[in-house]
Amino acid sequence: MRQAGAVIVAAGRGTRMGTAESKQYLLLDGKPIIVHTLEVFQREPLVSEIVLVTGEQDVERCRQWVSSYGLNKVTKVIPGGSERQDSVYKGLQELAAEWVLVHDGVRPFVTGALIHACCEGAWESGASVLAVPVKDTVKVIDGEGFVSATPDRRSLWAIQTPQAFRRLELIEAHEAARRDGFSGTDDSMLVERRGTRVKIVEGDYSNIKITTPEDLDFAAWIRSGRQRRGEDKHD
């Protein structure tokens, strides 16, 4: 069976969340958010191994969770870098797999079906990202707080993770970005700028990135809805 390795990045400081504890370690239904995320990748048969990238000061407690929650696909827990891009780059060095999924540790509502769809998208086309159509009207604002343009919403999609690539191609794209001083807000941007066509695979509106305080309320709500519908039972 074709498989992919995963780099899960969780070395951010959660500045926009503003909590004393980094957001990836806050409890959701009694379990750290990062553990919820890892458990989805652990269960998915298409995932062969996982590298977890955390803050230097959190490596040890994450290793303990890996052991106590039985996350035996996590082969390495390593310290990240100062930007998300640096953390992904470090994680990519620790995998051997031909294909890699890059995922935010703070997107715990990813599902096996989404991981599966993302892998299939990459295997068919070379690179793929999850995304959902934008529901709001989006405007471009000038430096003085006035509208300068209203892009056609039909061509706007909000990008999520996971994102799937050939691992060596993504490493080369990261190295080119480092050489050029280019910083992207996702990994797709790094291969796009080198001419790779990236396939959009439809994600899910509930695959939120926990970023700001109100996201914790959304997260609790998504979680309780899944429990009510019995979607949290996995074995």
Ligand SMILES: Nc1ccn([C@@H]2O[C@H](COP(=O)(O)OP(=O)(O)OP(=O)(O)O)[C@@H](O)[C@H]2O)c(=O)n1
């Ligand atoms: N140096 C960094 C920065 C971010 N991340 C990870 O990248 C994901 C998406 O980043 P974001 O939501 O922006 O997290 P933070 O950087 O922690 O948040 P903020 O920008 O508000 O500080 C998170 O899982 C975060 O832990 C990382 O591994 N290393």
Ligand SMILES: C[C@](O)(CO)[C@H](O)COP(=O)(O)O
């Ligand atoms: C990769 C990402 O989650 C796609 O939506 C997002 O771009 C990360 O951005 P952030 O600046 O780290 O929030």
